[in-house]
Amino acid sequence: MAAEKLAQAAEALGIDMKVETQGSIGAENVFSDNDVIDADGIIIAADKDVDRSRFAGKKVLAVGVAEGIHHPERLIEQVQKAPVQGAGGGGGDATPPSSAGGSGKERSVAYKALMNGVSYMIPFVVVGGLLIAISLALGGHATPEGYTIPKDSFWLDVNNIGVAGFTLMIPILSGYIAYAIGDRPALVPGMIGGWIAAHGELYGSPKAGAGFIGAIVTGFLAGYLVLWIKKVKVPKFVRPIMPIIVIPIVATSVLGLLFINLIGKPISWVFTHLTDWLSGMTGTSAILLGAILGLMIAFDMGGPVNKTAFLFGAGLIATGNQTVMGMCAAAIPVMPLGQGLATLIRRRLYSEQERETGMAALFMGMFGISEGAIPFAAARPAQVIPANMLGGAVAGAIAGLAGVEDAVPHGGPIVAVLGAVGGVPMFFLAVAIGTVVTAITTNALIDVKERRTRGAGAPAPVSVGVGVDALVPEPALVGVGAGGVAGGVRTETALTSPPPPAAEQPEPAEPAEDDVLSGYLTVQTVKVQLSADSKEDAIREMAAMLAGTGKVADRDALVAAAFAREDQGTTGLGEEIAIPHAKTDAVTAPIVGFARSAEGVEWGSLDGTKAKLIFMITVPEAAAGDEHLRILALLSRKLMDSGFRERLTGASDEAAILDVLREIQ
Helix, strand or coil, rough: CHHHHHHHHHHHHHHHEEEEEEEEEEEEEECCCCHHHHHCCCEEECCCCCCCCCHHHEEEEECCCHHHHHHHHHHHHCCCCCEECCCCCCCCCCCCCCCCCCCCCCCCCCHHHHHHHHHHHCCCCCHHHHHHHHHHHHCCCCCCCEEECCCHHHHHHHHHHHHHHHHHHHHHHHHHHHHHHCHHHHHHHHEEEEEEEHHHHHHHHCCCCHHHHHHHHHHHHHHHHHHHHHHCCCCCCHHHHHHHHHHHHHHHHHCCCCCHHEEEEEHHHCCCCCCCCCHCCCCCCHHHHHHHHHHHHHHHCCCHHHHHHHHHHHHHHHCCHHHHHHHHHCCCCCHHHHHHHHHHHHHHHHHHHHHHHHHHHHHHCCCCCHHHHHHHHHHHHHHHHHHHHHHHHHHHHHHHHCCCCECHHHCCHHHHCCCEECHHHHCCCCCCCHHHHHHHHHHHHHHHHHHHHHHCCCCCCCCEEEECCCCCCCEEEEEEEEEEEEEEEEEEECCCCCCCCHHCCCCCCCCCCCHHHHCCCCCHHHCCCCCCHHHHHHHHHHHHHHHCCEEEHHHHHHHHHHHHHHHHCCCCEEEEEECEEECCCEEEECCCEEEEEEEEECCCCCCCCCCCEEEEEEECCHCCCHHHHHHHHHHHHHHCHHHHHHHHHHCCCCHHHHHHHHHCC
């Protein structure tokens, strides 16, 4: 959406602009060296760090994605006065250019670094977690030692591959946090520091490493340590080897020794003393013990606190006490299930990548893989960790109250399905309630944060994946927010000329009945009131209306094309507007439809508003270039006029609506 808004603003202002996008599928429409050389300025609209080294010597304006969506014209004006990017300018540029005017428009270095680490970690979590879950589902067996796979089984190899992905997850998180702060020299110390954090045997905690929280700590320490070393003045002949030898070796050694000898010791102490403390609570209230174990299980998901609770419950199975493990088993899946459910309940709060990760987390939760929630906790620790702990405590307390038992040291619905759980109905009730509590609390806390951000005068945080197929050459899918948008602005002389004097201007012709958007929108394609109450039903209803023109050869194919476009990213523009569109040979000529919804349809718009004014654009593949873009640009520009939207909302019937729509020129 930021890409689309910037391109539209540039066209309206007579500016030649090229937009590059960076997302989870990589960079699209990448600037060539000549593009950068010819550009008068560079706009970076991103919520994560973007390498600026290639823009040295150019005016660079860096803002958040939301600014690109809401104020594109202002950005184009501001970039002409932006500071010049110096040499260096990597991901950890110590003096990044700032946006002129206003605060909170560019994310902090710490936020960008954290999101950089999370974005690189997510594929490892998803691949590792799903492979482990699949191998356990198809080749695992419940045993007194846990949920295991026979040694001679093919599924053991699949499981080991998944474990390798999980093993790399923590170093990747740490390494790319460090990289975003200190650039390439920080990558090695960050990854090695993360590896040390994940392997507690290196600092006296063989049963539990520091987990993802330890990785965040080592990532930031490595990044800022490298920045500090970079500031040390060294002889000229040493400078070439500083980034590839001196800085990585010094930073890695200092960080590793610091973690092993100073930071790691408290982790070992916590593990030992928490175990002793829990041992003294076995005779207390089952509800209280279940709540405490649930809190611990949910806190760090594989870290020392989580492992303490899990191993405490697992150790009591051999003594004949299976209720403690039952409490743990109910809490273990709550985090991934809750975060996955949260992405389904309030989709607008999450990026496309996060929604995809949420689906994977739901699957992992079914198999008791709590690490499926780590990407969410790492990205929003202040909102996700408390929500996880509350849901885990509720699940553990209900399981304790009901006397749920688990005969194997594993958790999640899978152990109940395979008969290892006693009190199955209450086990599933505990998991379900804990999951719902986690999801609702997570979304509520995120929503509170967004409202506070907007109340402080800063733009609402936006992280989305959008397919701007009308504006970007193939491949059409672009990522905005998970990566960012960089717009190269090139101003051309004599692009516009002043309008002729009023006396010379021809008299406007009387509008013909079918001249709305070149005749593509007619009384046949206007609907005063939609009956649909969901996005999918609205698209189907509008496709049926367009089919009445006789220009739709295959209505089902048209609907499928519109759905495919929505899968790339929402076409809800905000301000109660949605413009679903499709390029497909299911139509024989361009058609535009318009419909209103009094109650509004949830369209996943960035501002959270329901769509009440809905335009549907359909063009054949042969007309998918200039004509598609022209229609979309005309609509988008006119819909920015609040007065036009009010007149369109207040029009009484099809004829009145057409009269208002004729204002689109």
